[in-house]
Amino acid sequence: MNELAIKDLLYKLADDQLILGHRNSEWTGFGPILEEDIAFSSMAQDKIGHSLAFYTLLQDLGETDPDTVAFTRNANQFHNSQLVELPNGEYDFSLIRHFLYDNAEIIRFEMLSQSSYEPIAKVTTKLKGEVKYHVLHANTWIKNLGSSTEEAILRLQSSLTEAIPYALGMFETSKFEQELIESGVYAGEEAVKAEWLERIQAVIEKTDLKLPDLNTTEPKFGGRNGEHTEHLQPLLDEMAEVFKIDPTAEW
Amino acid sequence: MYGGGNVFEATKFDNLQTEDPAKLAEFEARIARGEKIEPKDWMPELYRKQLIRMIEQHAHSEIIGALPEGTWITRAPGFRRKMAQMAKVQDEVGHAQLLYSAAETLGKTREQMLTDLINGKSKYSNVFNYPAFTWADSNIISWLIDAGAIVNQMANAKGSYGPYSRALERICAEEAFHLKYGHDAVVHMATGSSKQREMIQAALNRWWPPIMTFFGPSDKMSTHTETLMRWKVKMASNDECRQQFLDMYVPKIWELGLTVPDPKLKKNMETGQWEYTEPDWDEFKRVINGDGPCNAERLAVRRTAEERGAWVRRALLNPKAKYVKPLA
Amino acid sequence: MSLKSLDPRVTRLNLPEGEAPAIEPKQELDQFETYEAFHQKKDGAAHTYVGPVHAPNEDVAFLFAKEQYSRRFTCVGLWIVRTEHIQVTPYVGDQENVYDMMRVEEPTERSEEVEAYEIFHLKKRGKAHAHVGRVMATSYQEALQEARKQFGEKGPIVNVWVMKSKHVLQSAEEDKDMWTTIPEKKYREAIAYKVMDKITKYKEEHKTTAS
Helix, strand or coil: CCHHHHHHHHHHHHHHHHHHHHHHHCCCCCCCCHHHHHHHHHHHHHHHHHHHHHHHHHHHCCCCCHHHHHHHCCHHHCCCCHHHHCCCCCHHHHHHHHHHHHHHHHHHHHHHCCCCCHHHHHHHHHHHHHHHHHHHHHHHHHHHHCCCCHHHHHHHHHHHHHHHHHHHHCCCCCCCHHHHHHCCCCCCHHHHHHHHHHHHHHHHCCCCCCCCCHHHCCCCCCHHHCCCCCCHHHHHHHHHCCHHHCCCCCC | CCCCCCCCCCCHHHCHHHCCHHHHHHHHHHHHCCCCECCCCCCCHHHHHHHHHHHHHHHHHHHHHHHHHHCCCCCCCHHHHHHHHHHHHHHHHHHHHHHHHHHHCCCCCHHHHHHHHHCCCCCCCHHHHCCCCCHHHHHHHHHHHHHHHHHHHHHHHCCCEHHHHHHHHHHHHHHHHHHHHHHHHHHHHHCCCHHHHHHHHHHHHHHHHHHHHCCCCCCCCCHHHHHHHHCCCCCCCHHHHHHHHHHHHHHHHHCCCCCCCCCCCEEECCCCEEECCCCCHHHHHHHHCCCCCCHHHHHHHHHHHHHHCHHHHHHHCCCCCCCCCCCC | CECCCCCHHHHCCCCECCCCCCCCCCCCCCCCEEEEEEEECCCCCCCEEEEEEEECCHHHHHHHHHHHHCCCCCCCEEEEEEHHHCEECCCCCCCCEHHHHCCCCCCCCCCCCCEEEEEEEECCCCCCCEEEEEEEECCHHHHHHHHHHHHCCCCCECEEEEEEHHHEEECCHHHHHHCCCHHHCHHHCHHHCCCHHHHHHHHHHHHHHHC
């Protein structure tokens, strides 16, 4: 099996979760109600934990250790989709991103738990249950808020419209796509996207929200190849601020 | 996390003459037997008022206490620290949730408590009005402030009010993680590079004075205080807590070769008591009354969080819902 | 000027500098109504009371309770009940049995058919209510009498909670996997932090240089 292809897959999985976990952690202490603050923090912790699990698989393939990989690379070395690096904005944007992202994530995990590459299959099988809660959380909120007050619907709709091009960017294919599909490692971005669309539509139909026309939406690609918005580098700098005081030290 | 520093002032409810003597006797007998009081029981107004005040202040301290350490969530170095820091701050928010619920069983709603917090009407632990300048400050808070909180909370967990005890039991279990995590981080810094050592000593120097005020000034004993002790509302004196804290943690600081910035600090082997420079209680009073380095920011952040979340709460508010106090 | 904080997250909030003006008192229900949560530690164990959450409905209450009350230690299930839907008996002393001491009132409402009710007992003040079983009845009062017959013999029982089964939101069997990884999240546990070796090593080194 092509190790480069597997590494490429692992990097995008890990980087997405590291960055989104980091973004979601920014809400701790600022949530709309105490209970939601707690729930959101748990999911942020899970995401960081998932990224660690994938960086550990990368280390097993000869990459450097997770802390160095996560805390010392520059933006152009990151493979996350641009969706996850955007600033949190208000809670409507964070919820919409969470909804769009986790509904894709669960499909990736379900597919990867059948992967022919056993280490990935093992990790995703184990962690699937956590993502299941993330999806339940996202869908419950979107169903509730998406059919509530005009104010809430407007907010969510505007965030949905803003986020959709970036969400499509999650499904940017890699040069190893065909290889991964043929070797049974991963079903590929097109398959994930098709399933994702059905699932998010099923939720959106239960609300007063409208999914923008995806045929006329230009996806924001580039993230998988290290092209990022201006928001990623400051985030990485902040993340590494203490670590970089002395990268050789044990913190 | 929470210190003492409760000022148990006499109130208009101090006069127990207005309470039904038979009910009061039954209430006191129950506590004397070591039974807990539960929300549906009859209780004297003084008991109810003091508990609401104490639990509410404790809850506010948790939610405000999430802020100085929250400062370092996005910058915590490495996976291990980052995840633990997130979990720790999350726990503090969780503790606030548990404590507000316990206070609600006594009849004050969470809405009223949050309003009073934001409007500066009710207090929270004074230490959280000080800033966490560096990662090392956050480590000192995790270790020593939580250590202080455990001393206080372990005592209060044995108090007479059921919902508060239940909440504290769980809180103490979680604080045990905070304490170990904080200690672990401090030990890494103290035994690490010279830069790390310098950072942790500087943070200890900054935090020592607030830590010494954490348990509040010496109690003035009065019939009021005696009543609250008999009712197992107040479980240990502020000085007892401070002595216990010094006994447990000063040796652990010293064994790391760190210096406690108080030349007078030593244990008097004859009395078994720690001697120390008397904390600056004037500053304590000034800060608790609003004039500390971070008071305005702490409340502004809380206020903003409430405001920015208001649309979410408005959207899901069910006007037909009926608020019922939590049961236990 | 907006407030510049040591916390980059706070700086990004663009708060105005200086004292914040007072807020209007929060409206009633701003924090929603309350729901009570019961967790099940392992298969076959009784569901036990863990505490309340504030939430706008039971689905959201479930999301909230899951993280507030079952993010640590093993858990295989969670029940959620709106506080309003729970009937509570008086509390008696730790040595007493509430079933022997209370007057059962005439039901104010009866259902035509019998319905299922869940019964929870408190064995000792300060502890948590635990599920003892289910009874069939046409009213809360009848359910309480049934509960006495079936579970009320072995005292002391300090307090009883009664609720209709249909009011209990129960987590599904297939959702158990949401809790499976919790025992592995060691970073949240005291046990994961062991520094004695580092301290001992430091003390050893320090001793050598000092002498």
